Amino acid sequence: MKTIQETAETFGVSTRTLRYYEEIGLLTPVRSSGNQRMYSKQDETRLKLIFRGKKYGFSLEEIREMVLLFDEDRTGKKQLERTIEYGEARVQEIEASIQEFQALKEEMEHLLTGFKQKLKEEQ
């Protein structure tokens, strides 16, 4: 169990950010006897997910939806089916993203080859 300060340092964010994430229901650390937030290993895993989502342009609201969906009690068959469906759709999106990145990379490499050629010719 880490304190809020330690957790903030681990992820390189402010304590305000962690409190804000709790405000909007992204995670709920337990409280100590003196009402202070204690962050578990699970909370850290959740935070990793959140920051990865952020890095790729998802809004906190979108991240919240994903996180909460994977957190609902998945006891019922219906719930399980919905989760699988949702998950597969997300995987599809990720595949599309990878394709786009690959295309972007090739485009840039093409540009760079041109520049290098130009540099050679100039000397």
Next chain:
Amino acid sequence: MKTIQETAETFGVSTRTLRYYEEIGLLTPVRSSGNQRMYSKQDETRLKLIFRGKKYGFSLEEIREMVLLFDEDRTGKKQLERTIEYGEARVQEIEASIQEFQALKEEMEHLLTGFKQKLKEEQ
């Protein structure tokens, strides 16, 4: 040459957005005789870049830096070298992103396999 309305529709954004991009120096469409913005093919190419950047979480400021760098006069050898260096660094970043996405995808697929197994066992 397209009007602002046509261009906005092409990209599915508001005209305000296009004017804002001009405000912050992201692109500078030429003006008609009556001072109205006219968007060229080049402007459209630039906009494609902008929206792709946005999709992957870059701020408009970051996008501006990239766009402007690739726009400076690349006549000098020094300029060309700088551009190549910058471009290669970006390609490295893109490769890292692809790796991360791949890992995320595998992680999700692993989760989904688990869920599917659970679903099978439940019936």
Next chain:
DNA sequence: ATTGTAATTAACGTTAACGTCAATGGTAAA
């Protein structure tokens, strides 16, 4: 027990990225 540092809530402040509105001017069709 005191002193210094860290945490709490509540509230207001800030910035990026637009939205909206008003007053005015341009343009195309009848």
Next chain:
DNA sequence: TTTACCATTGACGTTAACGTTAATTACAAT
């Protein structure tokens, strides 16, 4: 040329994602 719509420039409004400050409480060390 009038009608109707589209565009232009301010200027103020809005929302997400925090920052900052203040008043109060908890904890750790002396």
